[in-house]
Amino acid sequence: MRNVINSYGRALLSQLHGKMLLLSVLPFLLSLVLWGTLLWFGLQPLIDSLQALFTEHDWFRTSSAVLTTLGLGMLKTVIVPLIAMFVLLPLMILTALIFMGVLAMPAIGRHVGGRHFPQLHKKHGGSVLGSVGTSLATFLLFIVIWVMLVLPLHVFPPAALVGQAVLWGWMTYRVMAYDAMADYASAEERHTIMQTQRMPLLAIGMVSGVAGAVPGMLWMGGVMSVVFFPFLAAFAIWLYVLIFIFTGLWFQYYCLEALSSLRGVRGMKDVPAADA
Numbered sequence: 001m002r003n004v005i006n007s008y009g010r011a012l013l014s015q016l017h018g019k020m021l022l023l024s025v026l027p028f029l030l031s032l033v034l035w036g037t038l039l040w041f042g043l044q045p046l047i048d049s050l051q052a053l054f055t056e057h058d059w060f061r062t063s064s065a066v067l068t069t070l071g072l073g074m075l076k077t078v079i080v081p082l083i084a085m086f087v088l089l090p091l092m093i094l095t096a097l098i099f100m101g102v103l104a105m106p107a108i109g110r111h112v113g114g115r116h117f118p119q120l121h122k123k124h125g126g127s128v129l130g131s132v133g134t135s136l137a138t139f140l141l142f143i144v145i146w147v148m149l150v151l152p153l154h155v156f157p158p159a160a161l162v163g164q165a166v167l168w169g170w171m172t173y174r175v176m177a178y179d180a181m182a183d184y185a186s187a188e189e190r191h192t193i194m195q196t197q198r199m200p201l202l203a204i205g206m207v208s209g210v211a212g213a214v215p216g217m218l219w220m221g222g223v224m225s226v227v228f229f230p231f232l233a234a235f236a237i238w239l240y241v242l243i244f245i246f247t248g249l250w251f252q253y254y255c256l257e258a259l260s261s262l263r264g265v266r267g268m269k270d271v272p273a274a275d276a
Contacts, residue, residue, distance in 0.1 A: 109182070138171050
């Protein structure tokens with residue numbers, strides 16, 4: 001737990017570093033271009049398809065009754081765009097994770113490793129393809145578990161919140177821990193740390209997942225305002241990128257400290273080394 005807290009403090013300080021702030025620009029711009037294009041051409045057709053589906057199967061009556069029972073009757077007029085946002089949100093998060101793994105995590109690794117862990121020898125046990133593959137495989141499993149286990153828990157909201165936090169934490173630590181150790185750890189070392197440090201890594205992922213709920217609420221809130229939706233969507237994407245960069249820093253510090261302990265070498269230096 002001490003390493004979790006120390007890594008959090010280091011990540012918070014590093015987040016304010018000019019290099020880390022600039023690092024958010026490229027993933028944000030790529031996400032903005034990608035989702036701006038997809039939403040421009042695909043959002044209305046998706047809403048129209050859902051509208052037709054609800055009308056054909058008389059789901060408006062059912063959804064209205066359920067929402068009224070839950071005290072959310074004011075949402076029945078926006079239920080279709082709300083579901084559309086609910087469907088698109090995980091895909092937006094996935095693209096942010098992939099852009100983070102490919103574009104930001106290598107730079108985060110160089111920043112953290114070069115300044116605080118120069119004693120660690122790089123064994124390059126991961127790769128860009130491995131990062132993308134891990135993100136996609138983890139996301140697909142996330143969707144299956146979410147639909148089969150977490151979604152039914154929404155009949156009891158407290159259980160759904162706990163289940164969702166654990167699931168988000170699991171997905172985050174699986175993806176981020178791989179990226180954090182891709183350059184420095186061998187495949188065997190990565191598997192060892194993933195097994196022996198599972199609970200601390202899951203805790204970091206769950207805390208980061210709670211923080212990640214904030215831009216999600218902004219994204220969903222855009223349904224209530226067509227005029228401000230593009231701005232809310234862009235702001236949500238930017239927040240996701242910033243949160244993922246902080247999460248990447250947190251995982252990077254924690255994983256490299258765990259790797260130092262595994263190899264029996266000195267851990268994080270208090271005085272940053274000069275950049276290479």
